Amino acid sequence: MRKHVPCRLGILVSGSGTNLQAIIDRIETGEIHAEVACVISNKADAYALSRAARHGIPVVVHENSSFSGRRLYDAATVEILRSYNVDLVILAGFMRILTDVMVDAFPHAIMNIHPALLPSFPGLHAQQQALAYGVRYSGCTVHFVDCGTDTGPIILQAVVPVEQDDTEETLSARIQKAEHRTFAEAIKLYVEERIQVIGRNVLISN
Numbered sequence: 034m035r036k037h038v039p040c041r042l043g044i045l046v047s048g049s050g051t052n053l054q055a056i057i058d059r060i061e062t063g064e065i066h067a068e069v070a071c072v073i074s075n076k077a078d079a080y081a082l083s084r085a086a087r088h089g090i091p092v093v094v095h096e097n098s099s100f101s102g103r104r105l106y107d108a109a110t111v112e113i114l115r116s117y118n119v120d121l122v123i124l125a126g127f128m129r130i131l132t133d134v135m136v137d138a139f140p141h142a143i144m145n146i147h148p149a150l151l152p153s154f155p156g157l158h159a160q161q162q163a164l165a166y167g168v169r170y171s172g173c174t175v176h177f178v179d180c181g182t183d184t185g186p187i188i189l190q191a192v193v194p195v196e197q198d199d200t201e202e203t204l205s206a207r208i209q210k211a212e213h214r215t216f217a218e219a220i221k222l223y224v225e226e227r228i229q230v231i232g233r234n235v236l237i238s239n
């Protein structure tokens with residue numbers, strides 16, 4: 034377990050940033066021994082940027098319009114993350130698929146949260162997919178990122194019930210509560226060096 038130097042997190046966002054907020058709060062209470070080195074957004078108007086700024090965290094707006102391809106965009110993202118000496122990359126509602134350029138730069142050191150129990154309902158509108166399918170339970174998954182869409186090794190999952198009268202909004206709200214706990218727990222495990230990845234399997238030590 035890292036005893037002295039806090040793990041440096043680079044958090045990528047696209048939207049509201051409630052997961053970002055949950056991580057910041059748990060760092061501030063001392064529950065997670067880490068530091069948010071930077072928050073990078075691909076959207077200039079993401080509310081997550083205001084949350085970060087309120088906590089004195091460096092923010093970078095990194096839009097994709099001036100890049101001629103996903104790999105070039107990712108190469109520039111890697112440069113930004115390196116400039117902040119990031120150890121672990123967190124995708125907290127970052128709505129882009131990463132290329133090999135990012136994945137190879139941070140092997141087993143990029144985590145994503147997805148609002149469904151993978152491998153069910155990957156990709157966009159996971160909550161709507163779950164409602165349309167008629168499942169009784171859904172939830173969230175924290176996984177390491179590979180080049181697929183929500184396909185990397187699973188670290189933690191949390192289950193939430195789906196109610197008969199759920200809408201996309203009510204189910205999303207229930208899942209988000211579970212996300213905030215589960216993401217923080219996965220980051221804590223990583224920071225405490227309790228995670229080992231063997232193929233698709235993630236082993237967690239006590």
Ligand code: GAR
Pocket residue numbers: 047048049050051052053081125126127128146147148156157209212
């Ligand atoms: C979260 O529910 C997260 O699971 C989802 O975006 C939301 C971001 O919320 N991510 C994805 O769907 C990624 N495929 P937040 O900005 O309030 O943390």
